[in-house]
Amino acid sequence: MTITPEFPATPTAPAVSFRTVDLRGKGLTLAGLRAAVPRAQHQTVADAEQKVLDIIGDVRRRGYDALTEYAQRFDGVEQDHPLVPAAGLARALAELDPAVRNALEESISRARRFADSQRPRNIDVELGDGAIVSQNWVPVARVGLYVPGGLAVYPSSVIMNVVPALAAGVASIALASPPQKDFGGLPHPTILAAAALLGINEVYAIGGAQAIAAFAYGVDATTAGPTLEPVDVVTGPGNIFVATAKRLVKGVVGIDSEAGTTEIAILADSTAQPRLVAADLISQAEHDPKAASVLITDSEDLAAAVRIELNTQAAATKHSERVREALSGPQSGVVLVEDLEQGVAACDAYAAEHLEIMTANAAAVAARIRNAGAIFVGDYSPVSLGDYCAGSNHVLPTSGTAAFSSGLNVTTFLRAIQVINYTKGALEEVSGHIVSLAGAEDLPAHGQAVTARFGKPA
Known part of the structure; x- marks a missing residue:
């Protein structure tokens, strides 16, 4: 594996240090590929874990007093x-820019259509005469939805969290987003407006790991306000502290996935357009200096052309300093592969939150991918489409967790309950098998619980 230095600076702007990891000629295993692809090195979950544990413990002990201090x-x-x-929710909606309101309504409409189609059907299976086993999907009672703040404003994340919860039939929905000094200590008004548009009236100005702790364990009422009741499921993206908090409360509550700082990977060949590849890499880099932007390609010419485009476009974009820092970090870069086969393997090893396919026969290549939060196929399906108006959900697993977890969807808020309904005859038909298996496991009372119903010895 070869790592090349940064691209030289242009005369008009600092360089984008978009490094290259060369995997060509390396017969790497899955473990080797996972170790080779770019990953953040600045801070790990282990670094954040003790800080988050302290915050969770403090919120559990001191409730609103701790939350006030953290604010x-x-x-x-x-x-x-x-x-x-x-009144704050109503005012935010009344003052919302009409163009933004129209865009939010369109995003809500598309997300609802997709979410409504996701709900799995209940099933009844007759395994014999009078032997019926059913599976019923039941919504959890209460959820806590987290919407990040900080460098950007995310009313779209309100939609992505709320719409599938509503489609699942959740009756009690609470939402938290960081307080903003510029808005009187409330979350950003566009976030409040999106919540109001969706009919969510329980909104808290709480950010970070402390919001996840409050949702998981609840907070008792004070003279200043009511109780924050604990929830059954916590969802939503955030920084490493939010993702770590979700990991640490999992088991107390359900979570969607560890959706941390954003990342994009693009699998591209010589047919890809460098300006589009660069534009899409930059679109995710503008989220955060720690955002990851990775190009996986078998074309050195494309990689070189994308580098030029990155420097040109990064210099011209509004958040150029943030973009350059993200693109120059250890979490970003070009991965050169031998061929498309190794490219697909590298994508599966990386398990990107967002994966774009910009190759010949892009749909066929996309069908070969096994690990990704969401896959965007071809030149006209950029990640920013999924961020806002595709109808898909943009709350997706990051940091390689897409290898074993899914993006936010209706089933996140549902539980499958199995119902067993046997008649006397149906039970008697299998009673001998139950007695045999109970004996094999040395659990004779299991067999006796069946034979007692028929007046027979075990």
């Missing part, structure tokens, strides 16, 4: 109680 420390906000008043 002051992390957000520079003085709080009496984090619950957003109904």
Whole structure:
């Protein structure tokens, strides 16, 4: 594996240090590929874990007093109680830019159509005369949805969290987003407007790991405000502290996935258009200096052309400093592969949150991918489409967790309950088998629980 240095600076802007990892001629195993692809090295979950444990413990012990202190420390906000008043939600919706409202409504409409189609059907299976086993999908009672703040505003994440929960039939929905000093200690008004548009009236100005702790364990009422009841499931993206908090409370509550800082991988060949590849890499880099943008290609010419485009486009974009930092980090770069076969293997090893396919026969290549949060096929399916208006969900697993977890969807908020309904005759038909298996496991009372119903010895 060869790593080449940064692309030289242009005369007009600092360089984008978009490194190259060369996998050509390397017969790497899956473990080798996972070790080779670009990953963040600046901070790991282990680094964040103790800090998050301390925050979770503090919120459990001191409730709103701890939340108030964290709002002051992390957000520079003085709080009496984090619950957003109904008037604040109504005002945000009334003052929302009509063009933004129209865009949110279109996004909601498309997300609802997709989410409504995801709900699995209940089933009844007759295994014999009078022997029926059913599986019924039942929504959880209450969920806590997290919407990040910070460098950008994410009303789209309100939609992505709320719509599948509503489609699942969840009756109680709470939403949290960081307080903003510029908006009187409330979350950003566009986030509040999106919540109001969806009929969510329980919104809290709480950010970070402390929001996840409050959802998981609940917070008792004070003279300043009501109880925050604990939830059954916590969902939503966030930074490494939010993702770590979700990991640590899993088991107390359900979670969607560890959706941390965003990442994009693009699998491209010589047919790809360098300006589009660069534009899409930059679109995710503008989220955060720690965002990951990775190009996987078997074409040195494409890689060289994309480097030029990255420098040109990064210099011209609004958040150029943030973009350059993200593209220059250890989590970003070009991965040169021998051929498409190795490219697909590298994609599966990376298990990207967002994976774009820009190759000949892109749909066929996409069908070969096994590990990705979401796959975007061809030149006209950029990740930003999925961020807003594709109808798909943009809350997706990051940091390689797409190898074993899924993006947010309706089933995140559902439980499958099995129902067993046997008649006397149906039970008697299998009673001998139950007695035999109970004996084999040295659990004779299991068999006796069956034979007792027929007045027979075990």
